[in-house]
Amino acid sequence: MTVHRNASWVLVCVVSLILAADLSGQSRGSKAISAENMKPHLRFLGAREFRGRSAPSSELDIASKYIALEAARIGLKPLMPDGSYFQNVPVEVTTVSPSRSYLRVTGPSSELRFFIPQAFTASPQGGEWAAGGGVVFVGSALNGPEPKWDDALGLDLRGKFAVILEAPPPSSGTTGQSTATGTAARTRLLREKGAIGLVTIISRERETNLTQKGLAFDITERLRFLDVDTVNPAPPPLPGTTPATAAPAPAPAPPAPFYTVQVRHEAGAAMLGVSADELGRLFDALGRNQPIEPRAVPVRLIEFSVLCDVRTRTTPNVVASLPGSDPTLKDEYVVIGSHHDHNPSREGRIFPGADDNASACVAMLEIAKAMMIERPRRSVIFVWHTAEERGLVGAYYFVQHSPVPVEKISANLNLDMITRNDPNGIYLIGSNKISSELDRSFHEMTNASVKLALDYKYEDPGEPSRFFFRSDQYPYIRYGIPGVWIFCGTTPDYHQETDIEEKADYVKMEKVTRLAYLVAMDVGNKPALLKLDLHPEIKTRGAHNMKVIWQRRPQTPP
Numbered sequence: 001m002t003v004h005r006n007a008s009w010v011l012v013c014v015v016s017l018i019l020a021a022d023l024s025g026q027s028r029g030s031k032a033i034s035a036e037n038m039k040p041h042l043r044f045l046g047a048r049e050f051r052g053r054s055a056p057s058s059e060l061d062i063a064s065k066y067i068a069l070e071a072a073r074i075g076l077k078p079l080m081p082d083g084s085y086f087q088n089v090p091v092e093v094t095t096v097s098p099s100r101s102y103l104r105v106t107g108p109s110s111e112l113r114f115f116i117p118q119a120f121t122a123s124p125q126g127g128e129w130a131a132g133g134g135v136v137f138v139g140s141a142l143n144g145p146e147p148k149w150d151d152a153l154g155l156d157l158r159g160k161f162a163v164i165l166e167a168p169p170p171s172s173g174t175t176g177q178s179t180a181t182g183t184a185a186r187t188r189l190l191r192e193k194g195a196i197g198l199v200t201i202i203s204r205e206r207e208t209n210l211t212q213k214g215l216a217f218d219i220t221e222r223l224r225f226l227d228v229d230t231v232n233p234a235p236p237p238l239p240g241t242t243p244a245t246a247a248p249a250p251a252p253a254p255p256a257p258f259y260t261v262q263v264r265h266e267a268g269a270a271m272l273g274v275s276a277d278e279l280g281r282l283f284d285a286l287g288r289n290q291p292i293e294p295r296a297v298p299v300r301l302i303e304f305s306v307l308c309d310v311r312t313r314t315t316p317n318v319v320a321s322l323p324g325s326d327p328t329l330k331d332e333y334v335v336i337g338s339h340h341d342h343n344p345s346r347e348g349r350i351f352p353g354a355d356d357n358a359s360a361c362v363a364m365l366e367i368a369k370a371m372m373i374e375r376p377r378r379s380v381i382f383v384w385h386t387a388e389e390r391g392l393v394g395a396y397y398f399v400q401h402s403p404v405p406v407e408k409i410s411a412n413l414n415l416d417m418i419t420r421n422d423p424n425g426i427y428l429i430g431s432n433k434i435s436s437e438l439d440r441s442f443h444e445m446t447n448a449s450v451k452l453a454l455d456y457k458y459e460d461p462g463e464p465s466r467f468f469f470r471s472d473q474y475p476y477i478r479y480g481i482p483g484v485w486i487f488c489g490t491t492p493d494y495h496q497e498t499d500i501e502e503k504a505d506y507v508k509m510e511k512v513t514r515l516a517y518l519v520a521m522d523v524g525n526k527p528a529l530l531k532l533d534l535h536p537e538i539k540t541r542g543a544h545n546m547k548v549i550w551q552r553r554p555q556t557p558p
């Protein structure tokens with residue numbers, strides 16, 4: 001009896017020691033995670049000087065180089081076959097050519113030429129085009145959310161460009177939605193009336209901004225990412241609807257071309273045949289909501305020639321690895337990811353993207369440092385993805401050109417926006433979709449450490465904001481890899497100039513980073529890859545899961 005009791009006591013001691021060793025081992029790394037370490041990195045990567053780190057851009061290339069240098073300094077290894085930290089994603093960039101495009105305005109006794117981007121801008125989405133025609137000044141006839149054209153006006157729009165004044169920014173109470181609806185309805189109406197295009201003279205606010213800052217229009221880009229498949233499968237037809245095998249309806253005749261451009265005030269005044277002062281008075285009237293009579297502008301002809309430049313360049317995923325400590329399990333992987341890109345500046349407005357998503361880029365460096373103290377059995381791959389804001393392109397590219405077999409990736413932890421909102425909670429999206437072990441790990445680790453409440457408000461693919469589809473865990477999930485987005489939620493600063501480092505809650509950032517570290521350690525140390533036990537169609541990892549349909553629309557209650 002005594003012996004037995006002693007044996008039990010010894011057993012309890014041994015188990016306790018093993019557990020203590022395990023937890024203290026994890027906590028040595030965990031303890032090393034500190035907000036103070038992260039601040040300088042976030043101040044740097046979240047700085048305005050990166051001009052929004054858009055993909056592709058030189059500024060994002062510089063940010064990528066900084067991340068790779070830091071990864072090397074920490075001791076992470078390059079993983080790409082060429083021995084570098086950069087997985088270069090090719091992209092074809094189309095821009096409207098400044099040197100070969102022009103606008104010509106011919107009046108009764110003058111001919112003026114204007115150029116991109118100083119005087120006008122056209123989207124490269126429309127490709128190359130050339131068109132000329134007369135001018136109808138639409139005045140305020142088409143303002144409002146439901147524009148109407150009164151034929152009693154007697155103005156013939158056929159073969160002409162309609163010229164409008166851009167309304168001031170919508171006042172509070174007017175939603176962006178209704179403005180967009182009004183713009184679409186206006187375009188539809190003008191097309192029906194036979195107009196060949198719409199020329200918008202930009203608002204006085206924009207004109208003043210460009211003048212004061214000495215700026216031209218932005219040169220916008222059309223991007224076509226190469227060697228990457230981001231296409232979503234079509235959902236199956238609903239019962240009772242036309243089967244997919246029915247003969248396709250004849251294709252409708254292509255609509256007549258319709259061209260859309262924006263011009264600055266000098267070119268706008270020339271088109272309308274008015275002075276700068278007269279144009280100013282028209283904007284005054286618009287600002288006071290006074291009606292402005294539409295009128296044809298006689299003996300004026302405008303001609304556009306819009307040509308495009310096309311070039312191929314690359315934008316990098318930064319990829320680094322920490323080899324696992326177990327000789328067998330090191331050939332399996334946990335991928336910790338974030339995106340380092342954000343959005344391009346617009347007319348001098350810069351969107352620093354400190355929370356979205358310099359924050360998680362920095363957290364990953366801190367996790368890597370902690371893992372140098374306590375290495376998991378599996379290898380960990382750190383991927384700073386490019387072009388998330390362009391449609392999760394870098395993450396798709398990574399899973400489709402992975403330097404390791406995707407079947408060997410146990411899980412993907414995606415950190416995207418982690419420094420704002422509830423200091424005591426965090427949203428999880430995707431953790432409970434493919435593997436119950438992933439979700440369970442979050443519960444166990446948060447309860448044992450930071451006590452962040454796990455919030456599932458956005459986890460359902462049918463949730464109206466559709467966050468499930470909106471960050472880099474989704475391409476991994478589409479490959480059947482258990483993936484989760486660790487997310488603090490949006491704020492009024494989301495994608496705005498005010499998403500700045502000064503607003504980061506570093507206490508929360510530290511907690512989230514510690515939780516992600518602990519879950520990565522836990523998944524990295526498990527005896528096997530995470531079990532795929534939650535989705536009836538996903539039994540193995542790999543590209544074949546791309547055909548699985550994730551519910552995209554809000555589910556109606558039964």
Ligand SMILES: [Zn+2]
Binds near residue numbers: 339356416
């Ligand atoms: Zn983001």
